[in-house]
Amino acid sequence: MSAFLIIACGLFGLLIGSFLNVCIYRLPLQASVTWPASHCTSCRRPLSWFENVPVASWLVLGGRCRTCRASIPAMYPLVELTTALVFAGGAAIYGLSVLLVVRLAFACALIVLFAIDLRHRILPNVITLPGIAVGFVASWFLPPGWISSLLGLLAGGGVLLGIAEAYRRVRGQDGLGMGDVKMLAMIGAFLGWPLMILTLVFASFTGSIVGVGLMASGRGDMQAALPFGTFLAVGALVAAVAGDPILAWYLAFYP
Ligand SMILES: [Zn+2]
Numbered sequence: 649m650s651a652f653l654i655i656a657c658g659l660f661g662l663l664i665g666s667f668l669n670v671c672i673y674r675l676p677l678q679a680s681v682t683w684p685a686s687h688c689t690s691c692r693r694p695l696s697w698f699e700n701v702p703v704a705s706w707l708v709l710g711g712r713c714r715t716c717r718a719s720i721p722a723m724y725p726l727v728e729l730t731t732a733l734v735f736a737g738g739a740a741i742y743g744l745s746v747l748l749v750v751r752l753a754f755a756c757a758l759i760v761l762f763a764i765d766l767r768h769r770i771l772p773n774v775i776t777l778p779g780i781a782v783g784f785v786a787s788w789f790l791p792p793g794w795i796s797s798l799l800g801l802l803a804g805g806g807v808l809l810g811i812a813e814a815y816r817r818v819r820g821q822d823g824l825g826m827g828d829v830k831m832l833a834m835i836g837a838f839l840g841w842p843l844m845i846l847t848l849v850f851a852s853f854t855g856s857i858v859g860v861g862l863m864a865s866g867r868g869d870m871q872a873a874l875p876f877g878t879f880l881a882v883g884a885l886v887a888a889v890a891g892d893p894i895l896a897w898y899l900a901f902y903p
Contacts, residue, residue, distance in 0.1 A: 654739045661735025662702040665728035668756055672727065672763040675772050690718030702728040723763060731759060734885070741889065750786045751888060754779070754838045758881040761831060765877035771827030776834050783837030792840025800836025800844040807848065808832050828876050835884045843884075843891040850883035851876065 667681075673689065674681050686695045693715055699705050706725040713720065734755045742748035757779045761771050780801060787797030808829040815823035836844035855874055862868030887894075 653744065654736050657739035658732045658736030661732035662728050664735065664756065665731030665759075666700070666702045668731055668760050668763075669724050669727050671760050672723075672767075675760070675774060676764055676768045676770060688713045688716060688718065691716035702732075727759060727763060731756070734759070737889070747790050750782070750790060750838075753782065754888070755885065757834070758884055762878050762881035765827070765875040765881075769825075769873065769875055771825070771831050771877045773827075773830065776827065776830035779834035780830065780837050783834055783839075787837065787840070792843070796840030796842070797837050800839060800841040801833045802836075803841055804836030804844045804848070805829050805833030823873070824876060828880065831877050831880055835880065835887075839884065839887055839891070842895055843887040846891050846895060847880060847883040847887045850886060851879035854882065855879040 670686065671681050684694070686700055687693060688695065690713060693713075699709065699714065703725045706720060706722075709720070711720050711722065712718065735752060738748055738752050738755065742751060757775050761775055765771055784794070784797050784801060787794045792800070808824055812822070812824040812826075812829060815821075832844065832848060835847050839847070855876060858879075859868065859874050862874075868874075
């Protein structure tokens with residue numbers, strides 16, 4: 649993979665990141681992601697082309713709308729930058745291949761779920777359900793293979809469904825949502841069962857650390873629900889990139 653192609657993929661990622669921002673903003677509102685054209689969410693004025701350049705516009709405008717001065721969250725350029733890095737990194741790892749296209753689609757779904765769960769505590773079905781189907785169908789031709797994908801899909805959904813049900817019976821309230829169940833099923837479908845388990849362990853571990861940190865700093869309590877999908881998204885990205893070496897390293901202790 650030449651440096652030129654990696655940079656080209658990164659720039660393409662900036663544009664896709666800009667579209668992911670539209671999805672992140674509009675999907676929770678059940679609004680169309682293609683119409684109307686981009687506009688200021690505060691004063692509704694349509695944006696001109698130079699206000700729509702990924703990352704650069706936000707920096708030049710100082711993070712504010714040009715007319716109404718409403719502040720534009722830093723999340724927008726951060727999503728664009730992250731998507732660009734993921735696309736460049738994916739190109740470097742997978743080369744120009746069908747697997748690259750499938751893994752980038754998966755990464756885009758994770759980025760959107762990460763941000764929507766963080767802001768709204770929901771994981772929309774329009775992402776997770778097609779994601780399960782795409783991940784499983786792709787596995788007929790590509791890694792991890794359909795058996796591992798099917799096991800990952802069923803075990804991922806099943807484990808969280810069991811935990812959600814147990815929590816509801818013991819505590820009498822919902823700890824995990826069905827969105828988390830469908831999201832882990834999607835991750836299992838794309839990555840296969842071993843990396844699905846790694847994702848779950850990573851997300852539970854980092855989620856606990858952040859949860860304890862928030863409690864210790866007095867900014868959260870035991871009842872405050874953490875966006876588990878946000879942690880699953882980070883865990884799945886780590887597992888997709890570094891999962892196989894991590895598993896090999898871990899299993900080396902148990903020959
Ligand atoms: Zn405005």
